[in-house]
Amino acid sequence: MADLSINCAGIKSPNPFWLASAPPSNSAYQNCKAFEEGWGGTVWKTIGEPVMNVCNRYGGLDYNGQKLMGLNNIELISDRDIAVNLKEMAETKKMWPDRAVIASLMVESDRQVWHDIVKRTVDTGVDGIELNYGCPHGMSERGMGSAVGQVPEYCQMITEWVTEVSTIPVLVKLTPNIGNIQGPARAAKKGGAHGISLINTINSIMGVNLDTFETFPSVEGKGGHGGLAGPIVKPIALNLLSQVAIDKEVNLPISGIGGISNWRDAAEFILLGANSVQVCTAVMHYGFRIIKDMTEGLSNWMDEKGFTSLDQVRGKALHRIDDFGNLNLLFKSVARIDQKKCIHCNLCYIACNDGAHQCIDLSQENGVSKTVVREEDCVGCDLCSIVCPVENCIEMVRIDDGAQHKTWNSLMSDFKAQNESLSWEKLREFQKKHGIEIH
C-alpha cells in the first residue's frame, strides 16, 4: 500500500485531500464529519471581516443532462463570528491531532488588524494559515480577496504583515482572474509565504433565464459575477498550477485546487506539482463520502505504477510542460480508423470535414457507411479521435521516423544565422524540404 501522507510547507496530513475553504468547511460539525469520513485536512472557511449573505448564492451549470459541470457562488466568507470559528478550530484540532486544520483569513488591509487575527489564529493550535487573496465577488469590491491577489505589491505587503507575526506555515491562495499568475506567486514568495494555494474561483455569470431574462444566481431578479468552480475549471487550474510549479523564482509547495472531483483529477494535479489538493464542489454535490474512493483509488493507482510515496509522483509530468516554440515541428502523426471497431456514426467525418482539414472520406459499402482517412492530407490534429465515441477506434499513429527534430525556436535561430528573416517563402522552403504540404 502506497503511503499517501504529505507534508505541504510544514503542514502534515495522512492523505493529500483537504477540504477547500468553502461552505463544506464552514463549521466544526462539518469538518469533524469530514475527518470521520477520512479527509486528510481542512482549510476552514475564511474568517474575518463582518459580512452578510444574500439568497440565492449558487448557480449551477449543467451540460447535456450532466449536473454541475460548473458551480458558481456569490457566498461571502464566514458569516459567523471570528471568536466562534476560532474556538471551534481549536476544539477540532484537539480532537483530530493527525489531521491538518488550516485557518483561512481575510481582513481589511491594515497591518495591525492582520497582526491581531494572525496571533489569535496561531493561539488556537491550528497547523497553518491560508491567506484568501482570491474571492472574486463581494469581498473584492471592499478591497479584499482578489483585489489583493490581482496586485502583486499588495500581495507581498500583506503576506509580509502575516509572516512577520505567524509562527505557523502560511499559504497564499491566488486568484485565477489575472493575466500572469506568476506575478502574485512571486510576490507571495517575497512576502515570506511558505506555500501557494491555487486556484480560487473564476469570475463568471452562469446563464440567463430565457423566460424572465434573470441572470444566475439571481437575488430578487438581480445578480452579477460570481466565482466559478467545479469540473469545468480543472483545465484552467492545471495550467495555472503548472505555471507556478515550473517557476524557479517561486519554488514553493503548492496546494492544488480547481475542479478536483475524484482521485484521477487529484493524481493529475500531483503530477503537475501539487502537494496537497483541495476539494469543494464535488463535496457540495455528493457529500464527504467521496473521500473513500479518492484515497483508495489514488493508492491503488500508485501501487499499479510502483509508487510508494507521493514524493515520487509529485511533478512527474512537469518536464513535459514547455513553450510552443520548443515543440517539434517535424513530429508527424496521422489518424487511423479501426474499421472493425467503427460503429458508423460518421462523427469523425463531419468533424474533419466541417471543423478541420477535410481528410476523411465517407463512402458507402454494402449500404453501410465507411470512413477512411486520406493519410497524405491528414494534419494529425486529433479532432477525429477526440469526437469518436468508441474507445481506441481512431488511433493517432506516428509516421515520421523520429530522426528529424526542428522546433520553431531553432528554426528562427537558423534563419537568423543565415541572415534571413521569417517570410512565407522561407517557411514554405523549409516545409518542402521536409515533405510537408499545406492544403
Added chain:
Amino acid sequence: MQNIAPKLTHEQYEKNFAEIKPALSPAAAIAEANRCLYCYDSPCTKACPTHIDIPAFIKKIATRNMKGSAKTILESNWVALTCAKACPVAVLCEGACVFNAKSEPPIEIGLLQRYAMDEYFSSGMPALFTKAPAAGKSVGIIGSGPAGLACAAELALHGVEAIIYEAKDIPGGLDTWGIAPYKVRKEDSLKEVGLIESLGVTIKTGIKIGTNLQVDELLSKHDALFLGIGLGESHELAIEGENTPGVIGALQFIADVKREDWQNVVVGKRVAVIGAGNTAIDAATEARRLGAEQVLIVYRRSQHEMPAYGFEFDLAKTDGVQFYFLSAPVKVLGTESVTGLKCIKMELGEPDKQGRRSPKPVPGSEFILELDMVIKSIGQQTNAAFLQQLQDVVIESGKVVVDDVTYQTGNPKIFAGGDCINGGKEVVNAAYDGKRAALGIIQFLLG
C-alpha cells in the same frame, strides 16, 4: 357461440389494454435525447422508411426546441404519432442505432418521437408549415388510412385541393381500426386526422365508392385520384365449415376491439387464431386480454418461417398464447357454432421460390382442438371487385402496379400507395407512399 369468455371488470379491461410502452417523462426524454450521439448521415434515418432526420429531431428535444422537433418529424411523416407507437422500431430505426454495435442499448427513438408528437398535440398543434397559394387543382383520395392522409396533407401544403372519401364512419383507416389498443388508441389516430384536416383537407366519411358514389363521378370531379384503399377482407381458409358462426376475420375482430367497448366484443372461451403474422399475434393477444381462457395460434410452418416479429412472438408468449406450429386446419367443427377445429400435422419440404420451405401434410396425423372461436389471419385479399372498376389500373399478384417514383398507375389520372400496392406492410411504409405519391401527382398536375 358455444362458450363465451367471462366478462371482466371495466378496470381489468383498461388494465389489459393499457399501453405496454408508457411515455417518457420530460426529464427522461431530455436525458435520452442527450444520450444520442447525433450521428452524421445516420443509420437510423436510413432505416426509417420515411427517412425522418432522427438525430435532428432528437437534438431539438435536448435543447427544448419542441416545435422544431415536431416540424422535423412531420416534414417526413404525417402520421408520426401512430408510427412512434406502432412501428417495429427494433427492426427499423432502433435496430440500426449505432449503440447496438457498441453493445449499448439503442436510443429510444420511438419513445422520443412519441414525446415530440405528444408535446406538439398537447400544445395545441401550432402551425408549422406555410401552404402554397391555391393551384386550382383538385385530387380525390379514396381511403383515409395513413397513405391517404399523408397524400392529402402533402397536396394541401402544395395548394392542391384534397378531398378524402372514407367508407367508415370514423376516419384513419388501419391507424384507427387495425392496431392493437395497447399500442395505439383510436384517439391517437384521430389527433393525426385532426392535424391533416387543419391543413385544409376535407374528409367525407360514410362514402363507399362504387356504392353511394361512382368512380366516374370522382374522375370527372377531380383532376387526379389517389387510391389508399388498403386491402380487403381476411383471406378465406378454404376449408369445410368456414361459415360456421364463431369464425371471424382477424381485421374484423381487431376493429371490433378498437371500438374500445370491451364488454360488448364477443370472444370465445377457447380461441384459435390461424396464421402467425403480426396481425395474428395482435388478434391472439387481444383475445387473451378480453378474457379468453385459452388462445392458440395454429400455423402450418415452423417458428423459423413465422412472419411475426420476434418481439411480437415474445409478447404473445408472455400473454400465455400457445403455439401449434406445423399444424394446418382441415375442418371447422360444429353446426350451430364452432365446437372445434380439425387439424393435421405438417412437415417442411423443399424451399419454394421465395426460399421458404413449403409444408406438406403428414398422412394420418389429424387431431382435434376443442374451441369456441376461430380467427382467420392468413393475410388479406385484394379489393379486386373495386379495382376492376378502374380502367387501365393493372393488378399483379394482388397488388396495384405503380411507377416506382411517381406512384402513377396504368391510368395516368390514378395514383396509388400503401397496402394496396405493397400487399400489406407497416403504417410507416404507407405514410411514405402517400407523401411520395402526392409529389408524383403534383408533378403530373403542375409540371
